[in-house]
Amino acid sequence: MSPRILSLLAPLLALPQALPAQVPAGDAPITAADLRPHIDSLASDAFEGRQPATPGEALTTNYLSRALAARGVEPAGPDGSWLQPVAIVERGVGRHETRWVANGRRIAVADEALVLTSRDPRARIASAPVVFAGHGAVMPDRGIDQLAGADFRGAVALVLYEGPAVDGFPSFQQRIAALAEAGAVAVIGITAPDLPFAQVRRAATQGAVALDGGPLPAAYGVISWDAAMALFEGAGRDLQAMLNEQPGSSFRSVSLPVRAGIDVMTEVRRYTTNNVVGRIRGSAGGGESVLLLGHWDHVGICRPEGAPDRICNGAVDNASGMATLVEAAGRLGAGARPQRDILILATTAEEIGLLGAEHFARNPVVPSGSIVAAVNVDTAAIHPAGMPVAMIGGTAEMRAVAGRVASGLGRHLDADQEADLLAERQDGWALVRNGIPAMMAGGSFSDMRLLVAFLNGAYHGPDDEASDSLELAGAAEDATLLVALARAFADPAAYQPAAR
Ligand SMILES: [Zn+2]
Numbered sequence: 001m002s003p004r005i006l007s008l009l010a011p012l013l014a015l016p017q018a019l020p021a022q023v024p025a026g027d028a029p030i031t032a033a034d035l036r037p038h039i040d041s042l043a044s045d046a047f048e049g050r051q052p053a054t055p056g057e058a059l060t061t062n063y064l065s066r067a068l069a070a071r072g073v074e075p076a077g078p079d080g081s082w083l084q085p086v087a088i089v090e091r092g093v094g095r096h097e098t099r100w101v102a103n104g105r106r107i108a109v110a111d112e113a114l115v116l117t118s119r120d121p122r123a124r125i126a127s128a129p130v131v132f133a134g135h136g137a138v139m140p141d142r143g144i145d146q147l148a149g150a151d152f153r154g155a156v157a158l159v160l161y162e163g164p165a166v167d168g169f170p171s172f173q174q175r176i177a178a179l180a181e182a183g184a185v186a187v188i189g190i191t192a193p194d195l196p197f198a199q200v201r202r203a204a205t206q207g208a209v210a211l212d213g214g215p216l217p218a219a220y221g222v223i224s225w226d227a228a229m230a231l232f233e234g235a236g237r238d239l240q241a242m243l244n245e246q247p248g249s250s251f252r253s254v255s256l257p258v259r260a261g262i263d264v265m266t267e268v269r270r271y272t273t274n275n276v277v278g279r280i281r282g283s284a285g286g287g288e289s290v291l292l293l294g295h296w297d298h299v300g301i302c303r304p305e306g307a308p309d310r311i312c313n314g315a316v317d318n319a320s321g322m323a324t325l326v327e328a329a330g331r332l333g334a335g336a337r338p339q340r341d342i343l344i345l346a347t348t349a350e351e352i353g354l355l356g357a358e359h360f361a362r363n364p365v366v367p368s369g370s371i372v373a374a375v376n377v378d379t380a381a382i383h384p385a386g387m388p389v390a391m392i393g394g395t396a397e398m399r400a401v402a403g404r405v406a407s408g409l410g411r412h413l414d415a416d417q418e419a420d421l422l423a424e425r426q427d428g429w430a431l432v433r434n435g436i437p438a439m440m441a442g443g444s445f446s447d448m449r450l451l452v453a454f455l456n457g458a459y460h461g462p463d464d465e466a467s468d469s470l471e472l473a474g475a476a477e478d479a480t481l482l483v484a485l486a487r488a489f490a491d492p493a494a495y496q497p498a499a500r
Pocket of ligand 1: 001002317351460
Protein backbone atom coordinates (compact mmCIF):
# COMPACT_ATOMS: atom_id res chain seq x y z
CA MET A 1 0.00 0.00 0.00
CA SER A 2 1.45 3.31 -0.97
CA PRO A 3 1.44 6.10 1.57
CA ARG A 4 -1.24 8.73 2.04
CA ILE A 5 -2.69 9.75 5.34
CA LEU A 6 -6.14 8.35 5.94
CA SER A 7 -8.07 10.54 8.34
CA LEU A 8 -10.36 7.86 9.71
CA LEU A 9 -9.71 6.80 13.24
CA ALA A 10 -11.68 4.16 15.05
CA PRO A 11 -11.07 1.53 17.72
CA LEU A 12 -10.28 -2.04 16.79
CA LEU A 13 -13.27 -4.24 17.57
CA ALA A 14 -13.44 -7.98 18.04
CA LEU A 15 -15.07 -9.71 15.10
CA PRO A 16 -17.06 -12.93 15.06
CA GLN A 17 -15.39 -15.96 13.57
CA ALA A 18 -17.20 -17.40 10.56
CA LEU A 19 -17.36 -20.86 9.08
CA PRO A 20 -14.71 -21.78 6.54
CA ALA A 21 -15.70 -21.05 2.96
CA GLN A 22 -16.65 -23.76 0.51
CA VAL A 23 -14.47 -24.19 -2.52
CA PRO A 24 -15.24 -25.75 -5.88
CA ALA A 25 -13.96 -29.20 -6.62
CA GLY A 26 -10.50 -29.12 -8.13
CA ASP A 27 -8.61 -26.43 -6.27
CA ALA A 28 -7.66 -27.29 -2.72
CA PRO A 29 -8.25 -24.27 -0.49
CA ILE A 30 -5.16 -22.23 0.30
CA THR A 31 -4.34 -22.35 3.99
CA ALA A 32 -2.54 -20.08 6.43
CA ALA A 33 0.16 -22.77 6.60
CA ASP A 34 0.67 -22.42 2.82
CA LEU A 35 1.14 -18.66 3.08
CA ARG A 36 3.25 -18.51 6.21
CA PRO A 37 6.67 -19.69 4.92
CA HIS A 38 6.69 -17.10 2.11
CA ILE A 39 5.97 -14.28 4.52
CA ASP A 40 8.59 -15.59 6.97
CA SER A 41 11.20 -15.49 4.20
CA LEU A 42 10.26 -12.29 2.38
CA ALA A 43 9.76 -10.33 5.61
CA SER A 44 12.89 -11.68 7.31
CA ASP A 45 15.63 -9.22 8.26
CA ALA A 46 17.87 -10.78 5.60
CA PHE A 47 15.69 -9.11 2.94
CA GLU A 48 16.24 -5.71 4.61
CA GLY A 49 12.73 -4.46 3.93
CA ARG A 50 12.82 -5.16 0.16
CA GLN A 51 13.71 -1.69 -1.04
CA PRO A 52 14.28 -1.42 -4.81
CA ALA A 53 17.92 -1.40 -5.95
CA THR A 54 19.21 -2.71 -2.61
CA PRO A 55 20.54 -6.24 -1.89
CA GLY A 56 16.99 -7.05 -0.75
CA GLU A 57 15.75 -6.68 -4.32
CA ALA A 58 17.82 -9.53 -5.74
CA LEU A 59 16.92 -11.76 -2.78
CA THR A 60 13.25 -10.99 -3.35
CA THR A 61 13.12 -11.38 -7.13
CA ASN A 62 15.14 -14.62 -6.90
CA TYR A 63 12.83 -15.96 -4.24
CA LEU A 64 9.74 -15.14 -6.27
CA SER A 65 11.01 -16.47 -9.59
CA ARG A 66 12.09 -19.73 -7.97
CA ALA A 67 8.82 -20.12 -6.10
CA LEU A 68 6.85 -19.47 -9.29
CA ALA A 69 9.01 -21.79 -11.41
CA ALA A 70 8.50 -24.56 -8.86
CA ARG A 71 4.75 -24.12 -9.38
CA GLY A 72 4.71 -24.49 -13.14
CA VAL A 73 4.86 -20.79 -14.04
CA GLU A 74 7.07 -19.79 -17.00
CA PRO A 75 9.07 -16.58 -17.15
CA ALA A 76 7.33 -13.89 -19.25
CA GLY A 77 9.73 -10.96 -19.13
CA PRO A 78 11.82 -9.76 -22.06
CA ASP A 79 14.15 -12.38 -23.63
CA GLY A 80 12.72 -15.24 -21.62
CA SER A 81 13.68 -13.60 -18.33
CA TRP A 82 11.66 -13.38 -15.15
CA LEU A 83 12.65 -9.75 -14.82
CA GLN A 84 11.24 -6.68 -16.55
CA PRO A 85 13.67 -3.82 -15.89
CA VAL A 86 12.16 -0.54 -14.70
CA ALA A 87 14.32 2.61 -14.99
CA ILE A 88 13.76 5.11 -12.18
CA VAL A 89 15.04 8.65 -11.75
CA GLU A 90 15.08 10.62 -8.51
CA ARG A 91 15.60 14.36 -8.70
CA GLY A 92 16.29 16.69 -5.82
CA VAL A 93 15.47 20.38 -5.74
CA GLY A 94 17.09 22.34 -8.55
CA ARG A 95 19.15 25.50 -8.02
CA HIS A 96 18.92 27.98 -10.82
CA GLU A 97 19.91 31.30 -12.32
CA THR A 98 17.98 32.87 -15.17
CA ARG A 99 18.56 35.87 -17.41
CA TRP A 100 15.85 37.43 -19.57
CA VAL A 101 16.72 40.09 -22.16
CA ALA A 102 14.41 42.17 -24.38
CA ASN A 103 15.60 44.89 -26.75
CA GLY A 104 19.06 44.68 -25.23
CA ARG A 105 17.70 45.38 -21.74
CA ARG A 106 17.61 42.89 -18.93
CA ILE A 107 14.19 42.09 -17.38
CA ALA A 108 14.45 41.37 -13.68
CA VAL A 109 12.84 38.08 -12.62
CA ALA A 110 13.48 37.11 -9.00
CA ASP A 111 14.93 33.61 -8.50
CA GLU A 112 12.23 32.94 -5.89
CA ALA A 113 9.54 33.46 -8.53
CA LEU A 114 10.68 30.32 -10.34
CA VAL A 115 10.98 26.65 -9.45
CA LEU A 116 13.16 24.85 -11.99
CA THR A 117 14.50 21.30 -12.33
CA SER A 118 16.99 19.98 -14.84
CA ARG A 119 16.56 16.66 -16.61
CA ASP A 120 20.25 15.88 -16.12
CA PRO A 121 22.55 17.14 -13.34
CA ARG A 122 23.03 20.43 -15.17
CA ALA A 123 21.16 22.32 -17.88
CA ARG A 124 22.76 25.38 -19.45
CA ILE A 125 20.63 27.25 -21.95
CA ALA A 126 22.09 30.41 -23.50
CA SER A 127 20.13 33.16 -25.20
CA ALA A 128 17.22 30.95 -26.30
CA PRO A 129 14.13 32.32 -28.06
CA VAL A 130 11.00 32.44 -25.90
CA VAL A 131 7.56 31.31 -27.09
CA PHE A 132 4.22 31.68 -25.32
CA ALA A 133 2.16 28.58 -26.12
CA GLY A 134 -1.12 29.21 -24.27
CA HIS A 135 -1.77 25.94 -22.46
CA GLY A 136 0.55 24.17 -24.85
CA ALA A 137 -2.22 21.68 -25.57
CA VAL A 138 -2.29 19.32 -28.52
CA MET A 139 -5.52 17.32 -28.88
CA PRO A 140 -5.67 15.96 -32.43
CA ASP A 141 -9.10 14.35 -31.97
CA ARG A 142 -10.56 17.80 -31.22
CA GLY A 143 -8.55 19.64 -33.83
CA ILE A 144 -6.62 21.55 -31.13
CA ASP A 145 -2.95 22.38 -31.74
CA GLN A 146 -1.78 25.32 -29.68
CA LEU A 147 1.83 24.66 -30.71
CA ALA A 148 0.98 25.63 -34.27
CA GLY A 149 2.26 29.03 -35.27
CA ALA A 150 5.74 28.93 -33.74
CA ASP A 151 9.03 27.08 -33.99
CA PHE A 152 9.95 25.46 -30.66
CA ARG A 153 13.34 24.08 -31.68
CA GLY A 154 15.83 25.36 -29.11
CA ALA A 155 13.15 27.53 -27.49
CA VAL A 156 11.99 28.19 -23.95
CA ALA A 157 8.24 27.58 -23.91
CA LEU A 158 5.99 29.43 -21.47
CA VAL A 159 2.59 27.81 -20.91
CA LEU A 160 -0.33 28.20 -18.52
CA TYR A 161 0.25 25.59 -15.81
CA GLU A 162 -3.35 24.76 -14.91
CA GLY A 163 -5.49 23.22 -17.65
CA PRO A 164 -9.24 23.73 -17.98
CA ALA A 165 -11.52 21.07 -16.50
CA VAL A 166 -12.06 19.38 -19.86
CA ASP A 167 -12.21 15.61 -20.20
CA GLY A 168 -9.01 14.30 -21.77
CA PHE A 169 -7.18 17.62 -21.46
CA PRO A 170 -3.45 16.83 -21.34
CA SER A 171 -1.77 17.10 -17.92
CA PHE A 172 1.10 19.55 -17.40
CA GLN A 173 3.44 16.56 -17.65
CA GLN A 174 1.95 15.51 -21.00
CA ARG A 175 2.16 19.06 -22.31
CA ILE A 176 5.82 19.22 -21.25
CA ALA A 177 6.44 16.00 -23.19
CA ALA A 178 4.70 17.33 -26.32
CA LEU A 179 6.76 20.53 -26.19
CA ALA A 180 9.97 18.55 -25.69
CA GLU A 181 9.10 16.52 -28.78
CA ALA A 182 8.56 19.77 -30.65
CA GLY A 183 12.13 20.70 -29.70
CA ALA A 184 11.68 22.99 -26.68
CA VAL A 185 14.77 23.05 -24.41
CA ALA A 186 12.78 24.34 -21.45
CA VAL A 187 9.10 24.42 -20.48
CA ILE A 188 7.91 26.75 -17.74
CA GLY A 189 4.35 26.73 -16.45
CA ILE A 190 2.76 30.01 -15.40
CA THR A 191 0.76 29.35 -12.22
CA ALA A 192 -2.67 30.93 -11.79
CA PRO A 193 -2.92 34.30 -10.00
CA ASP A 194 -4.86 32.75 -7.10
CA LEU A 195 -2.36 29.96 -6.41
CA PRO A 196 -0.04 31.02 -3.55
CA PHE A 197 3.42 30.56 -5.02
CA ALA A 198 4.96 29.87 -1.61
CA GLN A 199 2.84 26.71 -1.56
CA VAL A 200 4.16 25.69 -4.97
CA ARG A 201 7.73 26.21 -3.80
CA ARG A 202 7.13 24.17 -0.67
CA ALA A 203 5.68 21.28 -2.67
CA ALA A 204 8.72 21.33 -4.93
CA THR A 205 11.21 21.04 -2.06
CA GLN A 206 10.36 17.35 -1.71
CA GLY A 207 12.07 16.51 -4.98
CA ALA A 208 10.52 13.95 -7.27
CA VAL A 209 10.79 10.31 -8.24
CA ALA A 210 9.55 9.10 -11.61
CA LEU A 211 9.98 6.60 -14.39
CA ASP A 212 13.04 7.51 -16.41
CA GLY A 213 12.85 7.96 -20.15
CA GLY A 214 10.29 9.58 -22.38
CA PRO A 215 10.60 13.07 -23.76
CA LEU A 216 11.69 15.80 -21.31
CA PRO A 217 13.24 19.17 -22.05
CA ALA A 218 16.62 20.03 -20.53
CA ALA A 219 14.85 22.14 -17.89
CA TYR A 220 11.28 22.48 -16.68
CA GLY A 221 9.32 24.06 -13.88
CA VAL A 222 6.94 26.87 -12.97
CA ILE A 223 6.92 30.65 -12.65
CA SER A 224 4.54 32.77 -10.56
CA TRP A 225 1.77 34.69 -12.32
CA ASP A 226 3.12 38.04 -11.14
CA ALA A 227 6.63 37.33 -12.39
CA ALA A 228 5.27 36.16 -15.74
CA MET A 229 3.18 39.35 -16.05
CA ALA A 230 6.29 41.42 -15.36
CA LEU A 231 8.31 39.40 -17.86
CA PHE A 232 5.72 39.93 -20.61
CA GLU A 233 5.51 43.60 -19.73
CA GLY A 234 9.28 43.94 -19.97
CA ALA A 235 8.98 42.56 -23.50
CA GLY A 236 6.25 45.07 -24.36
CA ARG A 237 3.46 42.49 -24.22
CA ASP A 238 0.40 42.06 -22.01
CA LEU A 239 -0.14 38.45 -20.89
CA GLN A 240 -3.82 38.91 -20.07
CA ALA A 241 -4.51 40.75 -23.33
CA MET A 242 -2.80 38.01 -25.33
CA LEU A 243 -5.07 35.44 -23.72
CA ASN A 244 -8.12 37.58 -24.43
CA GLU A 245 -7.15 38.03 -28.08
CA GLN A 246 -7.02 34.29 -28.71
CA PRO A 247 -9.49 32.73 -26.28
CA GLY A 248 -9.69 29.05 -25.49
CA SER A 249 -8.74 26.30 -27.88
CA SER A 250 -8.20 28.67 -30.83
CA PHE A 251 -4.90 29.83 -29.30
CA ARG A 252 -1.82 29.71 -31.54
CA SER A 253 1.69 30.05 -30.12
CA VAL A 254 3.32 33.49 -30.19
CA SER A 255 7.04 34.25 -30.18
CA LEU A 256 8.02 36.87 -27.61
CA PRO A 257 10.79 39.41 -28.29
CA VAL A 258 12.81 37.96 -25.41
CA ARG A 259 15.95 35.81 -25.16
CA ALA A 260 16.39 33.56 -22.12
CA GLY A 261 19.50 32.24 -20.41
CA ILE A 262 18.83 29.43 -17.93
CA ASP A 263 21.30 27.53 -15.75
CA VAL A 264 19.89 24.78 -13.51
CA MET A 265 21.66 22.24 -11.33
CA THR A 266 19.76 19.30 -9.86
CA GLU A 267 20.89 16.23 -7.94
CA VAL A 268 19.88 13.33 -10.16
CA ARG A 269 20.04 9.67 -9.18
CA ARG A 270 19.18 7.02 -11.76
CA TYR A 271 18.79 3.31 -11.08
CA THR A 272 17.15 0.21 -12.48
CA THR A 273 14.85 -2.08 -10.53
CA ASN A 274 12.74 -5.00 -11.74
CA ASN A 275 9.22 -6.31 -12.00
CA VAL A 276 8.93 -10.12 -11.88
CA VAL A 277 6.67 -11.47 -14.65
CA GLY A 278 5.46 -15.02 -15.25
CA ARG A 279 2.83 -16.78 -17.30
CA ILE A 280 0.65 -19.87 -17.06
CA ARG A 281 -0.37 -20.81 -20.59
CA GLY A 282 -4.09 -21.16 -21.03
CA SER A 283 -5.79 -23.85 -23.05
CA ALA A 284 -7.76 -21.49 -25.30
CA GLY A 285 -4.77 -20.06 -27.14
CA GLY A 286 -6.61 -16.86 -28.01
CA GLY A 287 -3.86 -14.58 -26.85
CA GLU A 288 -5.95 -13.07 -24.06
CA SER A 289 -4.67 -12.89 -20.48
CA VAL A 290 -5.86 -12.43 -16.94
CA LEU A 291 -3.31 -10.56 -14.82
CA LEU A 292 -2.77 -11.30 -11.14
CA LEU A 293 -0.46 -8.81 -9.47
CA GLY A 294 0.89 -7.45 -6.23
CA HIS A 295 3.90 -5.36 -5.27
CA TRP A 296 7.04 -7.01 -3.93
CA ASP A 297 8.79 -3.84 -2.78
CA HIS A 298 8.64 -2.19 0.60
CA VAL A 299 10.36 0.76 2.26
CA GLY A 300 13.63 -0.88 3.34
CA ILE A 301 15.82 0.21 6.24
CA CYS A 302 13.62 2.90 7.67
CA ARG A 303 15.09 3.92 11.03
CA PRO A 304 18.37 5.68 11.79
CA GLU A 305 21.51 3.88 12.88
CA GLY A 306 21.32 2.96 16.56
CA ALA A 307 17.55 2.41 16.58
CA PRO A 308 16.61 -0.93 18.18
CA ASP A 309 14.88 -2.17 15.00
CA ARG A 310 15.85 -0.41 11.80
CA ILE A 311 14.13 -2.63 9.25
CA CYS A 312 10.62 -2.10 7.94
CA ASN A 313 10.00 -5.73 7.00
CA GLY A 314 6.66 -5.26 5.25
CA ALA A 315 5.10 -8.56 6.32
CA VAL A 316 1.53 -7.41 5.73
CA ASP A 317 2.56 -4.77 3.17
CA ASN A 318 3.07 -6.71 0.99
CA ALA A 319 4.80 -10.02 1.73
CA SER A 320 1.26 -11.24 2.41
CA GLY A 321 0.26 -10.30 -1.14
CA MET A 322 3.31 -12.07 -2.56
CA ALA A 323 2.49 -15.22 -0.60
CA THR A 324 -1.05 -15.04 -1.95
CA LEU A 325 0.16 -14.59 -5.51
CA VAL A 326 2.64 -17.47 -5.33
CA GLU A 327 0.15 -19.92 -3.81
CA ALA A 328 -2.66 -18.87 -6.19
CA ALA A 329 -0.27 -19.40 -9.12
CA GLY A 330 0.48 -22.84 -7.69
CA ARG A 331 -3.18 -23.84 -7.70
CA LEU A 332 -3.73 -22.46 -11.20
CA GLY A 333 -0.58 -24.12 -12.54
CA ALA A 334 -1.33 -27.50 -11.01
CA GLY A 335 -5.10 -27.81 -11.35
CA ALA A 336 -7.30 -27.72 -14.43
CA ARG A 337 -5.71 -25.51 -17.04
CA PRO A 338 -7.33 -22.06 -17.21
CA GLN A 339 -8.63 -21.14 -20.67
CA ARG A 340 -7.10 -17.70 -21.06
CA ASP A 341 -3.44 -17.21 -20.14
CA ILE A 342 -2.70 -16.16 -16.56
CA LEU A 343 0.00 -13.52 -16.11
CA ILE A 344 1.63 -13.24 -12.70
CA LEU A 345 3.20 -9.85 -11.98
CA ALA A 346 5.15 -8.85 -8.88
CA THR A 347 5.71 -5.12 -9.24
CA THR A 348 8.54 -2.98 -7.96
CA ALA A 349 8.48 0.64 -6.77
CA GLU A 350 4.86 0.66 -5.68
CA GLU A 351 5.74 2.44 -2.46
CA ILE A 352 7.28 5.37 -4.33
CA GLY A 353 4.35 6.00 -6.65
CA LEU A 354 3.08 2.80 -8.34
CA LEU A 355 6.01 3.07 -10.75
CA GLY A 356 6.54 -0.63 -11.52
CA ALA A 357 2.86 -1.06 -12.34
CA GLU A 358 2.89 2.13 -14.42
CA HIS A 359 5.88 0.83 -16.39
CA PHE A 360 4.19 -2.53 -16.96
CA ALA A 361 0.95 -0.84 -18.04
CA ARG A 362 2.86 1.20 -20.62
CA ASN A 363 4.96 -1.81 -21.64
CA PRO A 364 2.84 -4.91 -21.10
CA VAL A 365 4.67 -8.07 -22.12
CA VAL A 366 1.62 -9.01 -24.20
CA PRO A 367 -0.17 -7.00 -26.92
CA SER A 368 -1.87 -3.96 -25.46
CA GLY A 369 -5.57 -4.61 -25.06
CA SER A 370 -5.20 -8.38 -24.61
CA ILE A 371 -5.34 -8.23 -20.80
CA VAL A 372 -9.05 -8.71 -20.15
CA ALA A 373 -8.93 -8.28 -16.35
CA ALA A 374 -6.40 -7.64 -13.61
CA VAL A 375 -6.69 -8.40 -9.89
CA ASN A 376 -4.30 -6.72 -7.46
CA VAL A 377 -3.41 -8.09 -4.01
CA ASP A 378 -2.03 -5.73 -1.38
CA THR A 379 -2.07 -5.75 2.42
CA ALA A 380 -3.85 -9.08 2.62
CA ALA A 381 -3.12 -10.25 6.18
CA ILE A 382 -4.97 -8.07 8.66
CA HIS A 383 -8.30 -9.82 9.05
CA PRO A 384 -9.82 -13.05 10.33
CA ALA A 385 -11.77 -15.47 8.15
CA GLY A 386 -15.40 -14.73 7.46
CA MET A 387 -15.09 -11.09 6.47
CA PRO A 388 -17.32 -9.85 3.66
CA VAL A 389 -15.64 -9.34 0.30
CA ALA A 390 -15.02 -5.69 -0.53
CA MET A 391 -14.18 -4.65 -4.08
CA ILE A 392 -12.06 -1.71 -5.17
CA GLY A 393 -12.34 -0.63 -8.79
CA GLY A 394 -13.20 -3.02 -11.59
CA THR A 395 -15.70 -2.59 -14.39
CA ALA A 396 -19.36 -3.45 -13.87
CA GLU A 397 -18.72 -6.70 -15.76
CA MET A 398 -15.82 -7.61 -13.46
CA ARG A 399 -17.74 -6.77 -10.31
CA ALA A 400 -20.69 -8.90 -11.43
CA VAL A 401 -18.38 -11.89 -12.01
CA ALA A 402 -16.53 -11.30 -8.73
CA GLY A 403 -19.82 -11.08 -6.86
CA ARG A 404 -21.00 -14.41 -8.29
CA VAL A 405 -17.66 -16.09 -7.56
CA ALA A 406 -17.53 -14.82 -3.98
CA SER A 407 -21.11 -15.88 -3.31
CA GLY A 408 -20.34 -19.29 -4.79
CA LEU A 409 -17.63 -19.65 -2.17
CA GLY A 410 -20.11 -18.79 0.57
CA ARG A 411 -18.68 -15.30 1.07
CA HIS A 412 -20.83 -12.28 1.81
CA LEU A 413 -20.35 -9.07 -0.14
CA ASP A 414 -19.48 -5.80 1.53
CA ALA A 415 -22.42 -3.44 1.31
CA ASP A 416 -20.66 -0.06 1.36
CA GLN A 417 -18.05 1.55 -0.83
CA GLU A 418 -15.68 2.73 1.93
CA ALA A 419 -12.83 0.75 0.40
CA ASP A 420 -12.88 3.11 -2.61
CA LEU A 421 -10.92 5.55 -0.41
CA LEU A 422 -7.90 3.41 -1.23
CA ALA A 423 -8.44 3.21 -4.98
CA GLU A 424 -5.58 5.51 -5.90
CA ARG A 425 -3.14 4.07 -3.38
CA GLN A 426 -2.71 0.67 -5.03
CA ASP A 427 -1.16 -0.66 -8.24
CA GLY A 428 -4.50 -1.32 -9.94
CA TRP A 429 -4.86 2.45 -10.30
CA ALA A 430 -1.79 2.62 -12.54
CA LEU A 431 -3.30 -0.09 -14.74
CA VAL A 432 -6.74 1.52 -14.93
CA ARG A 433 -5.39 4.92 -15.97
CA ASN A 434 -3.60 3.11 -18.82
CA GLY A 435 -6.73 1.31 -19.97
CA ILE A 436 -6.30 -2.09 -18.27
CA PRO A 437 -9.41 -3.00 -16.25
CA ALA A 438 -8.29 -3.81 -12.69
CA MET A 439 -9.81 -4.49 -9.30
CA MET A 440 -9.08 -5.68 -5.79
CA ALA A 441 -11.39 -8.12 -4.02
CA GLY A 442 -11.03 -9.42 -0.50
CA GLY A 443 -11.81 -9.14 3.16
CA SER A 444 -8.95 -6.91 4.26
CA PHE A 445 -10.70 -3.79 2.96
CA SER A 446 -14.23 -4.53 4.09
CA ASP A 447 -13.88 -3.40 7.70
CA MET A 448 -12.38 0.06 7.88
CA ARG A 449 -11.75 -0.36 11.61
CA LEU A 450 -9.30 -3.19 10.96
CA LEU A 451 -7.66 -1.39 8.09
CA VAL A 452 -7.34 1.92 9.90
CA ALA A 453 -5.95 0.12 12.96
CA PHE A 454 -3.23 -1.27 10.72
CA LEU A 455 -2.58 2.02 8.90
CA ASN A 456 -2.30 3.88 12.19
CA GLY A 457 -0.26 1.11 13.75
CA ALA A 458 2.36 -1.14 12.22
CA TYR A 459 1.97 0.26 8.65
CA HIS A 460 5.31 1.32 7.16
CA GLY A 461 7.05 0.82 10.49
CA PRO A 462 9.40 -1.80 11.97
CA ASP A 463 6.43 -3.56 13.62
CA ASP A 464 4.98 -4.78 10.32
CA GLU A 465 6.92 -8.00 10.68
CA ALA A 466 6.37 -11.75 10.53
CA SER A 467 5.40 -12.28 14.17
CA ASP A 468 3.30 -15.19 15.43
CA SER A 469 0.37 -12.84 15.84
CA LEU A 470 0.08 -12.19 12.10
CA GLU A 471 -3.55 -12.80 11.14
CA LEU A 472 -3.52 -15.17 8.15
CA ALA A 473 -6.96 -16.83 8.25
CA GLY A 474 -8.59 -14.09 6.18
CA ALA A 475 -5.63 -13.93 3.80
CA ALA A 476 -5.94 -17.67 3.14
CA GLU A 477 -9.64 -17.31 2.43
CA ASP A 478 -8.96 -14.40 0.05
CA ALA A 479 -6.20 -16.38 -1.69
CA THR A 480 -8.71 -19.15 -2.36
CA LEU A 481 -11.08 -16.50 -3.70
CA LEU A 482 -8.31 -15.19 -5.96
CA VAL A 483 -7.86 -18.63 -7.55
CA ALA A 484 -11.59 -18.87 -8.25
CA LEU A 485 -11.66 -15.30 -9.58
CA ALA A 486 -8.76 -15.98 -11.92
CA ARG A 487 -10.51 -19.08 -13.26
CA ALA A 488 -13.73 -17.16 -13.86
CA PHE A 489 -12.01 -14.24 -15.60
CA ALA A 490 -10.03 -16.74 -17.68
CA ASP A 491 -13.23 -18.40 -18.88
CA PRO A 492 -14.66 -16.63 -21.97
CA ALA A 493 -18.07 -18.14 -21.26
CA ALA A 494 -18.11 -16.67 -17.76
CA TYR A 495 -16.56 -13.30 -18.49
CA GLN A 496 -16.18 -10.94 -21.42
CA PRO A 497 -14.59 -7.52 -20.88
CA ALA A 498 -16.55 -4.36 -21.56
CA ALA A 499 -16.11 -3.12 -25.13
CA ARG A 500 -13.16 -0.72 -25.30
ZN1 LIG B 1 3.08 0.34 1.62
